[in-house]
Amino acid sequence: MRFFSKAKKKESWLTISFLGDGICVVEMLRAANGRPKVEVAAFYPGQPSYSPELLQRLGRELRAEHFYCATLLGGGEYQLLTVEAPNVAQNELKTAVRWRLKDLLDFHIDDATIDVLDIPMDKSAAAGRPHSMFAVAARNSLIESRQGLFDEAGLLLRVIDIPEMAQRNIATLLETEGRGVGLLSFDEDGGLLTISSQGELYLSRRIEVTLQQLLDPNPNSRAIYFDKIALELQRSLDHFERQYHFITISRLLLAPSAAVGLDTFLAQNLYIPVESLNLDAIFDLEKVPELAEAAQQQRFFLALGAAMRTEEVVL
Structure with missing residues (x-):
């Protein structure tokens, strides 16, 4: 996955979510005060949605070459597991977690892209007490395929996220x-x-x-x-x-x-x-009045959450 480009990028991201009947695209601006402002919420119908042509079309219309892009995996495209956090140095963490996952995945560990997310402990708990963490695993072939799709469309894919983290981002506001x-x-x-x-x-x-x-x-x-x-x-x-x-x-x-x-x-x-929950309560939707409808809020829900990301957790 490419992380840098000589082209000047906007500070905001385009978040692209693939649904069964098309693609959702969201651009959001985060302000120091006030509600996050949704600048763009566009839906591009198409089946299959994983189409370079459809991605190229939205790229042209939204001038996506000026943005970094993020996307979401679907519910069946990865596994999210809870494991005991290994007692190792930070730079050895993923290797240690990979070893623990080898018998838990429904595919071979050598074919897996792994990322980890800590689950904070009770601050009053005794020091050294074991605690848990999340491990995310997806097939290398899937990650490569998704990267290749964006490359073919001429878009810079910088982050691949999961629905749990997108939903967590919205919950943080609540x-x-x-x-x-x-x-x-x-x-x-x-x-x-x-x-x-x-x-x-x-x-x-x-x-x-x-x-x-x-x-x-x-x-x-x-x-x-x-x-x-x-x-x-x-x-x-x-x-x-x-x-x-x-x-x-x-x-x-x-x-x-x-x-x-x-x-x-x-x-x-x-x-x-x-x-x-009505998204009007947490987002500024002035530029996207179509999101006043519950069905549209449902369609864009995870894409909106993913657009709020602040850390760079990358599969």
């Missing part, structure tokens, strides 16, 4: 000081629950209910999916309380999905407050 916050979103890959605190990701869970199922017009089918979601959430919250007893979750937020009644159902079946 945290209450000293408390944790849960955030639940749905897309074509299924449900994604994250729990974070003080800008750090502590828990991630996938829920096998897709957005299409959530919007099923049959009320009996929706009731089954709602029950499944509530059960998975309860299990995850119970696990979190046991594992991270030093963090109290203030509330669970539901990302935009247009799923009628889910917020009320979960509020009645969970022991923490449940609220629906």
